[in-house]
Amino acid sequence: MSPAAAAPHTGDVADVALELGSDAERGLDAEEARGRLAQVGPNELHSGEKVRPGHILVGQLTSPMLLLLSGAAVLAAVLGKAPEALVIFVVVVLNAWIGFRQEYRAERAMASLRAMATPTVKVLRDGAPQELPAREVVPGDVVLLEAGANVPADGRLAESHSLRVDESALTGESAPVHKRIEAVAASAPLAERASMAYSGTSVTAGRGKLVVSATGTATELGHVADLLEGADAGRTPLQLRLDTLVKRLALFAGVIVLLVFGLGLLRGEELDTLLLTAVSLAVAAIPESLPAVVTITLALGAQRMLVRKALIRRLYAVETLGSVTHERLEHQRRRVHSTRMDVNSRVHGNWPSFHDAVSSPVPAVDVPQRRSPLRCCPHGLNGDHLELVLLTPAPGDDSCV
Numbered sequence: 001m002s003p004a005a006a007a008p009h010t011g012d013v014a015d016v017a018l019e020l021g022s023d024a025e026r027g028l029d030a031e032e033a034r035g036r037l038a039q040v041g042p043n044e045l046h047s048g049e050k051v052r053p054g055h056i057l058v059g060q061l062t063s064p065m066l067l068l069l070s071g072a073a074v075l076a077a078v079l080g081k082a083p084e085a086l087v088i089f090v091v092v093v094l095n096a097w098i099g100f101r102q103e104y105r106a107e108r109a110m111a112s113l114r115a116m117a118t119p120t121v122k123v124l125r126d127g128a129p130q131e132l133p134a135r136e137v138v139p140g141d142v143v144l145l146e147a148g149a150n151v152p153a154d155g156r157l158a159e160s161h162s163l164r165v166d167e168s169a170l171t172g173e174s175a176p177v178h179k180r181i182e183a184v185a186a187s188a189p190l191a192e193r194a195s196m197a198y199s200g201t202s203v204t205a206g207r208g209k210l211v212v213s214a215t216g217t218a219t220e221l222g223h224v225a226d227l228l229e230g231a232d233a234g235r236t237p238l239q240l241r242l243d244t245l246v247k248r249l250a251l252f253a254g255v256i257v258l259l260v261f262g263l264g265l266l267r268g269e270e271l272d273t274l275l276l277t278a279v280s281l282a283v284a285a286i287p288e289s290l291p292a293v294v295t296i297t298l299a300l301g302a303q304r305m306l307v308r309k310a311l312i313r314r315l316y317a318v319e320t321l322g323s324v325t326h327e328r329l330e331h332q333r334r335r336v337h338s339t340r341m342d343v344n345s346r347v348h349g350n351w352p353s354f355h356d357a358v359s360s361p362v363p364a365v366d367v368p369q370r371r372s373p374l375r376c377c378p379h380g381l382n383g384d385h386l387e388l389v390l391l392t393p394a395p396g397d398d399s400c401v
Contacts, residue, residue: 008156008213009193010186016156017211022140024158024211027124036138043137043153043215045225056103060096064246065291072283079276081283088288095291098299099315106313121152124209143210151197154219155210157181163206165197170221176204190220238319242294253282 008016017024021032028036060066069092076085119134122144129144134152137143143152145163157163157179164176171191180194190198197210200221216222235243257278264274298315305312312318 007186008211009184009188009196011156011183013156013158013181013211016213017140017158020140020211020213022142022211024142024209025124026127027142028138028140030125033125033136033138033141036140037136040138041216042135044135045217045222053100053104056107057096057100060099060103061092063291064243066092066095068246068250068286069288069291072286072288075279076283079279079283081280084283091288091292095295098295102299102302102315103313106311109311119150119152121149122146137212137215139212139215141212143212144207145197145203145210146207147203147205149203151199151201151203151210152215153199153210153212154214155197155212157195157197157208158211159207159209161207163208164204165201166204167191167198167201169200170198170224179206179208236316236320238294239316249286253285256281256285 011019013024022028061070069088073085073088073092076082076088120131121134121137122129122131123137124130124142124144125132134150137152139153141153142158143155145151151165158181160179160181163179165179166176167173173191177191177194179197182195184193184195197208198221199215199219214220214222217226260278260281261274264277295315298318301318302312302315305318
């Protein structure tokens with residue numbers, strides 16, 4: 001692979017397009033694009049293995065607490081305590097059903113949302129702009145970028161007209177990055193490659209052309225997705241505490257069995273009676289209602305979050321959010337971005353020079369905000385985020401600019 005294709009941010013636009021078998025002015029031929037799509041596959045990330053209902057049910061039934069309760073139900077049935085065994089069995093089934101129902105419905109809802117989210121992009125095919133599904137973009141395609149569009153794949157910028165791209169999702173940069181077509185050094189980190197645009201980012205202003213160099217899992221976002229896919233999901237704090245409780249209960253029950261059995265032998269009791277008494281005490285030490293209480297509580301929390309438009313895939317994720325007691329942000333890559341800006345005050349008078357502003361800051365005073373022309377002007381308003389927010393209305397202000 002040539003340096004231009006391996007590191008497109010270091011090469012000239014013409015060289016990169018040539019290595020990719022494309023033309024920055026005409027794009028790919030339709031026949032060539034179909035062949036590349038069949039060769040490299042669709043432009044999408046791996047969604048992982050499809051979760052089957054049987055796998056969800058098995059996952060619910062194999063939790064340590066339910067396994068302990070199942071063992072207690074079997075022992076109760078063997079000892080002839082049918083009512084106790086039936087109660088424990090009902091608790092196990094109810095707990096598994098609630099967890100299965102919540103997770104299965106969440107998986108189906110997410111699958112429906114993914115099916116509805118079919119983004120489209122503008123590309124050049126045979127020299128003419130066309131609108132295609134983003135999954136059909138292939139290396140060598142020339143994508144037309146404009147404000148509000150999502151970048152569908154990684155690529156080298158062939159044109160940039162005041163183009164700014166929000167890369168916060170990928171690099172953590174809070175401000176949109178100004179893009180240019182000049183090549184950058186090979187050692188430039190991802191956040192400083194101004195001649196590139198990456199999948200998963202969005203255009204905030206300007207327009208440009210992008211020669212696609214990587215799609216799907218070959219993109220920088222795809223590399224991140226691969227790392228996340230191989231990461232261990234781990235267990236929530238509540239699950240860890242329940243696992244510890246199960247171990248302690250099992251140990252406690254075992255100690256009771258040994259202690260009662262040993263004392264009975266010393267007193268000369270019958271073996272059958274000792275075994276029945278010891279096992280009965282062990283079963284009684286297990287709180288069969290605890291899993292049902294935990295599951296129902298988490299299910300209620302999931303329903304309340306669903307009302308607030310938050311879809312919970314797994315019940316124990318509800319408790320994980322509640323376990324966050326402190327959040328520390330030490331690096332710009334861990335910033336929380338709200339993409340919202342409000343004006344609290346404005347400055348009146350003459351603007352000082354930079355040096356004057358450093359030595360003697362201009363005092364700020366509260367002033368009423370003006371009405372945004374977005375409702376008054378039939379063509380709306382476009383511009384930088386800061387310029388737009390300066391025209392936001394104050395509460396109760398019905399005037400137009």
